[in-house]
Amino acid sequence: MQYTFQNETNAATLSADCVVVGIFQDSALSAAAALLDEASQGELSTLLALGDFNGKKNETYLHYPRSGVNAKRLLLVGLGKREQLTSATLASAAGKAAEQLKTTQMQTIAFFLSEESQIDARPASIRQCVQAISAACYTFDGFKSAPATETTTSDKHWIIADSGSADFSVAVTQGVAIANGITLCRDLGNTPPNVCTPAYLADTAEDLAAADKVTLKVLEESEMEALGMGAFISVSKGSTLPGKMIVLHYNGAGNDDAPIALVGKGITFDTGGISLKPGAKMDEMKYDMCGAASVLGSLRAAIDMDLKLNLVVVVAAAENMPAGNASKPGDIVTTMSGKTVEILNTDAEGRLVLCDALSYVEQFKPAAVVDVATLTGACIVALGSHICGLMSNDDDFAAEVLAAGRKADDEAWQLPLGEQYQKQLESNFADMANIGTPGAGTITAGCFLARFTENMTWAHLDIAGTAWKGGAAKGATGRPVPLLTQLLINRAASA
Numbered sequence: 081m082q083y084t085f086q087n088e089t090n091a092a093t094l095s096a097d098c099v100v101v102g103i104f105q106d107s108a109l110s111a112a113a114a115l116l117d118e119a120s121q122g123e124l125s126t127l128l129a130l131g132d133f134n135g136k137k138n139e140t141y142l143h144y145p146r147s148g149v150n151a152k153r154l155l156l157v158g159l160g161k162r163e164q165l166t167s168a169t170l171a172s173a174a175g176k177a178a179e180q181l182k183t184t185q186m187q188t189i190a191f192f193l194s195e196e197s198q199i200d201a202r203p204a205s206i207r208q209c210v211q212a213i214s215a216a217c218y219t220f221d222g223f224k225s226a227p228a229t230e231t232t233t234s235d236k237h238w239i240i241a242d243s244g245s246a247d248f249s250v251a252v253t254q255g256v257a258i259a260n261g262i263t264l265c266r267d268l269g270n271t272p273p274n275v276c277t278p279a280y281l282a283d284t285a286e287d288l289a290a291a292d293k294v295t296l297k298v299l300e301e302s303e304m305e306a307l308g309m310g311a312f313i314s315v316s317k318g319s320t321l322p323g324k325m326i327v328l329h330y331n332g333a334g335n336d337d338a339p340i341a342l343v344g345k346g347i348t349f350d351t352g353g354i355s356l357k358p359g360a361k362m363d364e365m366k367y368d369m370c371g372a373a374s375v376l377g378s379l380r381a382a383i384d385m386d387l388k389l390n391l392v393v394v395v396a397a398a399e400n401m402p403a404g405n406a407s408k409p410g411d412i413v414t415t416m417s418g419k420t421v422e423i424l425n426t427d428a429e430g431r432l433v434l435c436d437a438l439s440y441v442e443q444f445k446p447a448a449v450v451d452v453a454t455l456t457g458a459c460i461v462a463l464g465s466h467i468c469g470l471m472s473n474d475d476d477f478a479a480e481v482l483a484a485g486r487k488a489d490d491e492a493w494q495l496p497l498g499e500q501y502q503k504q505l506e507s508n509f510a511d512m513a514n515i516g517t518p519g520a521g522t523i524t525a526g527c528f529l530a531r532f533t534e535n536m537t538w539a540h541l542d543i544a545g546t547a548w549k550g551g552a553a554k555g556a557t558g559r560p561v562p563l564l565t566q567l568l569i570n571r572a573a574s575a
Contacts, residue, residue: 081217082237083210083256085249086190089241092119092149096239097186099151100177102159102170102193103128103135110159111243112192119148124156135159137169138176151190155181159196167197167205168489175212182217182236190239199244203251204487204566206240210255211262211562213238218263220270220555254385258565261381262558268373269548269556273349273366278316278324278397281346281372285326285395288376291383293332299325309436310413311421315429316398318353318406323398325437326372330382330391333575339390340571341446342379342564343437345430345453346372346397353400353426354408361550368430370547370556371452372397378564385565387572392444396433400426412510416440417532422510430455431525432514435532448477448537450567451529452560453544458521460545468492468560469542471526477537481563484570488562492541495523502527 091099091112102110107128109117117124123145127133133141139158145151157173159165170193181189191213197205217236221227240252268276268284282298289296301322304312309325316323326346329339347368351357357365372395379393407413411423413432416439421432430453441449459469468485470492472478478494485491501523504516512531516524526540546559 085240085252087242091115095150096188096190098153098189100155100191103156104162105135171208171212174209175216178213178216188237190241192241195242206251207255211259214259257381257384261377262561264380265373265377265558266556269370281397282324295329297327309416311415311432312436314407314413318403319399319401326395328393333390337390338447339392341392341441341449342375343394343451344372344375346395350400355425355427367548377561381565389572394437396437400429420510422507422513424513425515428515431528438532450539452541454547455542456522456525459542465545470494471497472539474537481539484567485563488566490562
C-alpha cells in the first residue's frame with residue numbers, strides 16, 4: 081500500500097477512483113463535501129434531503145456523481161455531531177471507509193477527513209487516520225492452508241488530502257511508521273506459540289538490528305545466571321526452550337543524551353506454571369508477550385521515523401511451563417538487585433522476569449523507563465478493555481505518558497502507588513512476596529516492580545485488558561504502540 085499527503089487540493093477537481101468526505105449529523109456538510117456539492121450543482125444536498133443518509137457516526141453511502149466532479153465515486157461517511165468531533169471520530173470514520181473500500185478494484189482513494197480537525201491537532205489526527213486505514217486492511221492468514229479471498233489492498237494508493245496550504249506530509253510518514261509498528265506488534269501477538277518462542281523474538285530483534293543506528297545483544301540463560309537474575313531464571317527454567325534477555329539500542333541522538341528505555345514482558349506462552357491456569361481460553365496466553373511485541377513495534381516505528389533520540393529496548397522473553405524442575409509455590413529466589421522474593425504463585429511470573437530486566441536496564445542511566453506488560457487480570461476488572469493501567473514513581477512523568485496516550489487515542493489511567501499497598505507484599509521469609517494479600521492486585525503488582533526502579537524515573541503500563549481481543553474478534557490490537565510512539569515523538573521534539 082502507498083500513502084501520500086496532498087495539500088491545496090480541491091475535492092471536486094481531484095481525479096481519483098474515490099473521494100471520501102465527511103457528513104455531520106442532520107446532513108451538515110464538511111468543508112470538502114460543500115465544495116463537491118457546489119461543483120455538482122447541489123447533488124449532495126439533494127441526496128441528503130431524501131433522508132436515506134443523515135451523518136450518524138460511521139454511517140456510509142457510496143455515491144456516483146453525475147457532473148462537475150472529477151472523482152469516479154464519492155463515499156460519504158457520517159461524523160456525528162459537529163460539536164462532538166474528535167480526532168478519534170475522524171480516525172474511526174477513516175477506518176470504516178477503508179474497511180468498505182479495501183476489497184474493491186479502486187486504486188486511488190483520497191480522504192478529506194482529517195482536515196476537519198483543528199490545525200494544531202491536525203498532525204495527530206492524520207497519524208490516527210493512517211493507522212485506522214492500516215488496521216482496517218490488516219489480515220493474518222499466513223497459517224491457513226488456503227488464505228482468505230485475495231484482496232487488492234496492496235495495490236491501493238491512499239491519499240490524505242487537505243484543502244489548506246500547510247504541509248503535513250511528516251505526519252503521514254509518522255502515521256505509516258506507527259502503523260508498521262502496530263502491524264509488527266499484532267503479527268507477533270497473533271503468531272502461534274509453537275512458532276513465536278523466545279528465540280523467535282530474538283530473531284525479530286535481529287531483523288530490526290539490521291537498520292542503521294541499531295545494535296543488538298541477546299543474553300542467554302547462562303549469562304543471566306552469572307548476573308544473578310534468579311527471578312527470571314525461576315520462570316524460564318521450567319521450559320525446554322531457553323529464555324532470552326533481548327537488548328536493543330537505537331542511537332538517534334548524541335552519545336551523551338540519556339536514552340528512553342522501554343521494557344517489555346515477553347512470556348511467549350503462560351500456562352501459569354505449577355499454579356496452573358484453567359484450560360478455558362488458555363490458548364489466549366500466547367498473547368502474554370504483547371508487552372514485548374509493543375516495545376519492538378515501537379522501536380520499528382522509531383526507526384522508520386528516524387527519531388532524534390536514544391532508545392533502549394529490553395525484552396524479557398521466556399515460557400512459563402509446569403515441568404518437573406519448574407518453580408514451586410513457596411520457593412525463594414534472589415533477584416539481580418540482591419533482593420529476595422518468596423514465590424507464592426507461579427502464575428505471577430511476569431513481574432519476576434520484569435524485575436530483573438528493570439535492574440539490568442539501570443546500567444544505561446535512562447532518562448526515563450516504561451515497562452509494558454500483560455500483568456494482571458485485576459486490571460481488566462478495574463478498567464475493562466478500553467484503557468491501560470498506569471503506575472509511576474514520578475507524577476510529572478506519569479502526566480507525560482497520560483498526555484501522549486490522549487493525543488494518540490490510546491489512553492491510560494493512573495492508579496496509586498502508596499506505602500499502604502506496599503505492605504500487602506510483606507513476606508515472613510523473604511524481602512517480599514510475588515503476590516500481595518487480596519485486593520488491589522494491579523496496584524500491588526506495580527508496587528512490586530517499583531521496588532526495582534527506585535533509582536530511575538519509571539512508569540508501568542498494565543495492558544492485560546487492551547493488548548488483545550477475545551471471542552469472534554480474537555486477535556492482537558497493537559496497543560500500546562500508539563501511546564509509546566507518541567511519547568517518543570514528543571520527547572524527540574523537545575530535545
